[in-house]
Amino acid sequence: MDTGLRARKKSATSLALHEAALRLALEHGPDRVTVESIADAAGVSRRTFSNHFANKEEALFHGDLLRLRRLLALVRARPADEPPGTALARAATDLFAEGDPPDPVRAAQRRLLRGHPALLAHQVAAYAAVERELAAEVRTRGATELRSRVLAATFLATLRAATQHWLEHPDRPLAEWVSDALS
Numbered sequence: 001m002d003t004g005l006r007a008r009k010k011s012a013t014s015l016a017l018h019e020a021a022l023r024l025a026l027e028h029g030p031d032r033v034t035v036e037s038i039a040d041a042a043g044v045s046r047r048t049f050s051n052h053f054a055n056k057e058e059a060l061f062h063g064d065l066l067r068l069r070r071l072l073a074l075v076r077a078r079p080a081d082e083p084p085g086t087a088l089a090r091a092a093t094d095l096f097a098e099g100d101p102p103d104p105v106r107a108a109q110r111r112l113l114r115g116h117p118a119l120l121a122h123q124v125a126a127y128a129a130v131e132r133e134l135a136a137e138v139r140t141r142g143a144t145e146l147r148s149r150v151l152a153a154t155f156l157a158t159l160r161a162a163t164q165h166w167l168e169h170p171d172r173p174l175a176e177w178v179s180d181a182l183s
Helices: 003-029 033-043 046-052 057-061 062-077 084-097 103-117 117-139 145-168 174-182
Strands: none
Touching: 003 033, 003 046, 003 057, 003 062, 003 103, 033 046, 033 057, 033 084, 046 145, 057 062, 057 117, 062 084, 062 117, 084 145, 084 174, 103 145, 117 145, 145 174
């Protein structure tokens, strides 16, 4: 088995576990979902689950983390001489242009996860880790350390606010709400 195939299989298993976790959380509530139930629903062992995620919260937020990592990659791919704010806005535009058409199930899942107090700490930790990486990237574009942190935090807060607004007002595509928020 070549490395590419192994990586694709690992990614597919992580995605299957993530989707099973979301489905179960939507059906039963996040508090009633266990690692064992997620593994069973995905057709894998508890050990396989543990090879992919440390806990159910990681499995639940895997999709968000993938999107944040993709956003970070898009920022890094922007021209090095592009001003930080422009690079962030264009990367976000590119990310949301890649998005799928609105999916009512996905929107319901996101509402559930964002509104659940027991999951908030994990969500904040995941965003904080990406925020640090994003600030480091902004710093490479000539911003001071403090300005880099402020830009990264403000940018991610803007994306979270636009996403929350879209969840409450799904009459327009998320990409439009993000564009309005960033402008």
